[in-house]
Amino acid sequence: MIPQVEIFPDLTSLIDCALVLTLAAINRAISTDDRCTLVLAGGNTPKPLYEKLADLTLPWEKIHIFWGDERYVPISHTDSNAGMAMAAWLNHVPIPAENIHPMPTAGSPQADAQAYDQHLQDFFGLGPADFPCFDLVFLGLGPDGHTASLFPHTAALEIKDRNVTLGQKDQEPRITLTVPVLNQAQSILFLVTGSNKQEALSQIFAPVGDSALFPARLIQPTKGELVWLLDEAAGQNFHPSSALG
Ligand code: 6PG
Numbered sequence: 166m167i168p169q170v171e172i173f174p175d176l177t178s179l180i181d182c183a184l185v186l187t188l189a190a191i192n193r194a195i196s197t198d199d200r201c202t203l204v205l206a207g208g209n210t211p212k213p214l215y216e217k218l219a220d221l222t223l224p225w226e227k228i229h230i231f232w233g234d235e236r237y238v239p240i241s242h243t244d245s246n247a248g249m250a251m252a253a254w255l256n257h258v259p260i261p262a263e264n265i266h267p268m269p270t271a272g273s274p275q276a277d278a279q280a281y282d283q284h285l286q287d288f289f290g291l292g293p294a295d296f297p298c299f300d301l302v303f304l305g306l307g308p309d310g311h312t313a314s315l316f317p318h319t320a321a322l323e324i325k326d327r328n329v330t331l332g333q334k335d336q337e338p339r340i341t342l343t344v345p346v347l348n349q350a351q352s353i354l355f356l357v358t359g360s361n362k363q364e365a366l367s368q369i370f371a372p373v374g375d376s377a378l379f380p381a382r383l384i385q386p387t388k389g390e391l392v393w394l395l396d397e398a399a400g401q402n403f404h405p406s407s408a409l410g
Pocket of ligand 1: 208211306313356
């Protein structure tokens with residue numbers, strides 16, 4: 166599977182492209198399954214995309230929103246990934262409340278990770294050995310090479326028998342989708358901005374490298390498409406010939 170990499174002169178053009186790809190994925194999923202499942206990312210980069218989606222008229226009752234990871238804080242907290250997407254987008258459109266599936270953060274991290282795993286199994290009607298196939302997953306990239314809450318040299322990277330597990334950053338618990346779930350998606354869209362991502366990108370796209378140190382290397386969809394949208398600052402030293410084959 167060869168990832169598609171696009172480099173844009175600025176955030177505006179990157180987000181315009183992300184919006185086109187998002188709408189195409191929504192249309193594709195709804196025309197095939199009469200439903201679209203989206204997985205949202207945190208971070209600053211996707212926020213203007215969410216704000217653009219807030220201005221659109223879409224068949225909201227057919228769109229279901231999940232999250233790839235979450236900080237273990239209430240949705241009202243400024244660090245909440247779900248809270249950010251609610252404020253930028255979901256609070257402004259007539260999407261049914263039951264179509265919004267934030268990761269729970271009110272009990273214990275372990276129990277809430279298990280509860281979200283069970284929620285995915287129930288929503289998708291999965292057997293214990295099956296993984297959900299999301300229609301579109303947004304991912305960000307940290308300067309350390311993490312994506313979702315799959316941080317370097319953490320146990321979460323090794324989890325292959327669950328949909329959801331615990332992540333950890335700076336001793337703080339996170340909840341995250343696991344690598345096999347992300348890789349099962351129909352479409353994965355990385356949104357990456359900033360010159361501080363250059364080193365991680367060169368390591369992620371190197372033909373040989375360390376996935377424990379640069380976890381985004383692990384994101385390689387088994388059957389879906391993988392698209393990386395970079396701004397010029399992130400993509401400055403990126404050489405397409407280094408794309409993973
Ligand atoms: C976190 C951050 C992180 C973020 C990336 C990209 O939880 O540590 O949210 O995962 O998504 O660092 O962030 P930017 O889009 O702001 O560069």
